[in-house]
Amino acid sequence: MNRNPLIPTLLPNTPLPLYLTNMGWFSDDSAQADAYDQITQRPHEASWSHELIAGAAAFEAAKAYENHVAENGQPDDHATAKELLAGFVGAFLDREVETKGLDWYDRERAERQAQEHAESALLQNSNYGGNY
Numbered sequence: 078m079n080r081n082p083l084i085p086t087l088l089p090n091t092p093l094p095l096y097l098t099n100m101g102w103f104s105d106d107s108a109q110a111d112a113y114d115q116i117t118q119r120p121h122e123a124s125w126s127h128e129l130i131a132g133a134a135a136f137e138a139a140k141a142y143e144n145h146v147a148e149n150g151q152p153d154d155h156a157t158a159k160e161l162l163a164g165f166v167g168a169f170l171d172r173e174v175e176t177k178g179l180d181w182y183d184r185e186r187a188e189r190q191a192q193e194h195a196e197s198a199l200l201q202n203s204n205y206g207g208n209y
Contacts, residue, residue: 083159102139102198109136109194116173127186130173134187138165142199151203158203162195 102108112132142162152158166188174184 101135102143102202103179107136108132109139109156113137116177127190128185130170130179130183130187131190133173133195134166134169134191135198137169138162138195140199141165141168154201155199157194158199159192162199163192166191166195 109132112129113136116130116133139162142158142165145161145165146152152161170179170184170188170191173179179187
């Protein structure tokens with residue numbers, strides 16, 4: 078399977094490495110962090126909403142983006158940063174769709190909402206300001 082090397086693969090019930098737990102965008106007690114824990118630590122449940130999945134995807138994308146920036150430096154512009162976030166959101170959602178059997182509709186709604194969460198966090202935590 079072709080996995081994104083920037084997104085770490087962890088076994089279930091494995092604690093996150095320290096560098097992943099001290100993320101600056103979303104606190105460990107944020108709604109996105111809670112959604113991430115619910116999605117990644119439990120088997121698929123029919124009651125999961127696209128909002129829950131979107132929160133988890135935004136959290137994962139923010140972690141992957143911060144790791145990317147730490148390794149490669151800040152992207153040159155806001156558009157490139159948004160493209161990176163979209164890729165990280167998509168990678169997480171693709172993995173969850175494959176492993177948890179989510180349907181197309183929930184995936185699309187979750188993707189749109191996750192990108193909004195992640196882009197909002199990017200604006201609040203970067204020096205791009207409002208320059209789209």
